[in-house]
Amino acid sequence: MRKLQGASHRALFYSHDTLGLGHLRRTLLLAQGLHERLDNLNTLVLTGSAMAHGFRIEPSIDYVKLPSVQKVGDESYASRTLDTPFAHVLEMRQELILTTARTYRPDMLFVDNVPLGMKGEMVGTLRDIRANNPNCRIILTLRDVIDAPDRVIPLWRKLGVFDALEHYYDAICVYGHRQVYDVAEEYNFPRNIREKTHYCGHLPRLVDPRARAEVRRGLGLDDGDNLVVATVGGGSDGAKLIEAFLKALPLLSRHNTRGIVLLGPDMEAGQRASFRDFSQNSDVRLMDFTPEPLRLFSAADAIVSMGGYNTVSEILALEKRAVVVPRVEPRVEQLLRCQRLQRMNLLRMVHPEQLTPERLAGELDESLSQHHPSATHGLCLVVSTNCCASSVSRNARV
Numbered sequence: 001m002r003k004l005q006g007a008s009h010r011a012l013f014y015s016h017d018t019l020g021l022g023h024l025r026r027t028l029l030l031a032q033g034l035h036e037r038l039d040n041l042n043t044l045v046l047t048g049s050a051m052a053h054g055f056r057i058e059p060s061i062d063y064v065k066l067p068s069v070q071k072v073g074d075e076s077y078a079s080r081t082l083d084t085p086f087a088h089v090l091e092m093r094q095e096l097i098l099t100t101a102r103t104y105r106p107d108m109l110f111v112d113n114v115p116l117g118m119k120g121e122m123v124g125t126l127r128d129i130r131a132n133n134p135n136c137r138i139i140l141t142l143r144d145v146i147d148a149p150d151r152v153i154p155l156w157r158k159l160g161v162f163d164a165l166e167h168y169y170d171a172i173c174v175y176g177h178r179q180v181y182d183v184a185e186e187y188n189f190p191r192n193i194r195e196k197t198h199y200c201g202h203l204p205r206l207v208d209p210r211a212r213a214e215v216r217r218g219l220g221l222d223d224g225d226n227l228v229v230a231t232v233g234g235g236s237d238g239a240k241l242i243e244a245f246l247k248a249l250p251l252l253s254r255h256n257t258r259g260i261v262l263l264g265p266d267m268e269a270g271q272r273a274s275f276r277d278f279s280q281n282s283d284v285r286l287m288d289f290t291p292e293p294l295r296l297f298s299a300a301d302a303i304v305s306m307g308g309y310n311t312v313s314e315i316l317a318l319e320k321r322a323v324v325v326p327r328v329e330p331r332v333e334q335l336l337r338c339q340r341l342q343r344m345n346l347l348r349m350v351h352p353e354q355l356t357p358e359r360l361a362g363e364l365d366e367s368l369s370q371h372h373p374s375a376t377h378g379l380c381l382v383v384s385t386n387c388c389a390s391s392v393s394r395n396a397r398v
Contacts, residue, residue, distance in 0.1 A: 008040035012106035014097065016118035017049035017068075022233065022310045023112050024049040026175070029203055030110065030141065031061050044104055046097055048118075050080060050265075064100050066093045069118070070236075074330035077119065094121045101125045102132070109138045113146075115161050115169070126168040137170045142183060143309045144176025144202070147331040149186050156187070165193045172197040175309065180340050202313040207294045215299035219258065219285075226257040226368060229296050230304040231311060235264020238306060239271045240355065241325050245304050246278055247357035253365050259284040260296055294318075302367050304360070307334030307349075315347065321367040322347040325355055 011034055015027040024047050031043050035058065045063040067089050068080035079089045097117070101109070109129065116123050129136050146152050156162055165172065174183045177199055184194045221227060230245040232238020242261055249259050261284060263272055272288070279286055290296065297303055297314055305311045307326030315322045324347050326334035338349040348363050 008042060009038055009108065010104060010106045011041060011043045011108045011110065012101060012104060013043070013045045013110045013112070014117065014122060015045065015047045015049070015112045016114055016121075017047050017066075022308050025310050026141075026203060027110070027112050028061070032058055033203075034108075035060055044100070044106075046100060048093070064096065066096055069093075071330070075119075090119055090121060093118075094124060097121060098125045098128060101129060105133055106136055109136055111138070111140050111169075113141065113143055115140055115156075115164050116159060120159070123164070126164065130168060138168055140165065140169045140172045142172060142174045142176075143333070144174065144181050144183070145309075145333045145337045146183070146187065147333050148336065149188070151331075152187050162190060162193065166190070170196065174199045175201070175203050175313075177201060180344070181336070202316055207298045207318070211295040212298045215295055219260075219299070221258065221299075222256075224256060226254055226301045227260065227299055228257060228302045228304060228364065229260045229262070229293075229300040231262040231293060232264050232267075232306055233308050233311065235262075235267030237327065238264060238267065239275075240352070241304070241306065242275055244325075244355050244357050244360050246275065246282065246284060248361040248364065249282065249284065251357060251361035252368075254368060257368075260300075261286045262290065262293060262296070263288050265289045302364060304364070307338045309337070312337060312341070312347070316341075321370065323350060323360065323363045323367055324348070325350050325352055325360075328352055 011031065013027050013031055015023045017023045024045075027045060027047070031045065035041050035043065041060065043061045045061060046066060047063050048066040048068050050068045067082060069077045069086065069089055070080045072078045077090075078086050082089060106129075111117070111122060111126075114122075117125075126138065129138065172193070174197060176183065183189075183199075184197045189197060216225075216227065219227070228245075228249070230242060232241055242263065245259070245261065249257065259282075261275070261279070263275065263286060265288060267288075276286055294314055297318055297320060300320060302321040302323065303311075303315055304323050304325075305315070307324045312322075312324065315324075324338050326338045326349065328335050328351070335351075338347065341347050342349045348367055350359055350363055
């Protein structure tokens with residue numbers, strides 16, 4: 001792809017990272033896509049992820065680590081590691097963000113999914129950039145689904161989010177498709193905000209076409225063997241799904257099925273140990289974390305997962321059979337996403353209240369016996385990785 005050449009550019013990305021790995025993975029993917037579009041690009045990422053060091057980050061990308069916090073309830077957070085009141089951690093994060101933006105003076109600022117930042121921590125920086133760095137282009141990147149409209153709309157009105165979208169942001173890029181979930185319509189965006197809202201498609205990562213054969217060969221799988229990969233993202237709330245999956249595998253009618261489980265770096269140590277004990281005599285391999293789960297997904301005949309944006313996007317990109325058990329608390333974002341995609345025959349969904357090993361085994365059996373999703377639906381859901389980067393860089397004020 002031809003790069004846009006010219007003077008050096010500075011891009012700043014903000015990723016609050018309070019639960020799971022999805023925000024940082026999405027941010028790094030977009031940063032990489034922007035590097036493919038622009039020459040002489042310097043990129044700095046603000047992240048609160050405790051796993052930032054575990055990702056393969058391009059040499060041209062650096063990051064500033066914010067003190068980690070974790071979500072403990074709906075709109076409720078606490079320090080992840082420091083024995084410090086959350087208010088003090090929030091103050092530290094705000095000052096780090098503002099100082100970084102003032103010193104770095106970005107040409108482009110990308111804010112991931114939370115227009116005001118976690119608990120409003122970006123407001124001071126947004127205001128400062130508009131006053132003192134007015135040529136900086138500020139872009140909000142949104143998931144395909146945020147939460148139930150009857151929760152999002154009144155909350156955004158109360159917090160002043162719609163005013164921020166109007167006065168601070170130059171563009172809003174939605175990682176999704178209007179025909180699946182029309183963000184502007186569902187959340188009742190005012191006309192002037194709709195005019196700067198762009199639908200960029202899902203953002204999958206590319207995988208080496210040789211990965212499937214290489215992984216399966218490394219696992220000793222024959223052509224007739226089935227491989228099912230189970231993943232729960234960060235893993236902090238995935239124990240019930242993993243337990244159901246481990247008990248479901250022996251119930252499958254296809255006895256030549258192997259399993260790989262990604263426990264996630266945030267799973268509680270006791271739960272992790274119990275799963276290792278449980279699986280010692282089974283044909284299942286457990287892994288704590290891999291920065292490249294896409295290689296495993298490409299080798300799978302089916303995937304069992306929660307309904308997070310990144311995992312679902314990768315399932316769609318790889319056209320994989322999938323049984324998805326969405327998170328339904330504290331937000332119903334995953335449930336809404338999976339309901340829409342299930343209606344389009346692109347995945348099979350099990351509500352967590354209906355999750356049992358028997359139900360999961362039945363869904364897996366049905367899934368493995370069917371064609372791939374692309375064979376049952378003609379809609380291509382996934383577009384180029386750098387679509388969002390392209391849509392904002394064409395008109396960037398740099």
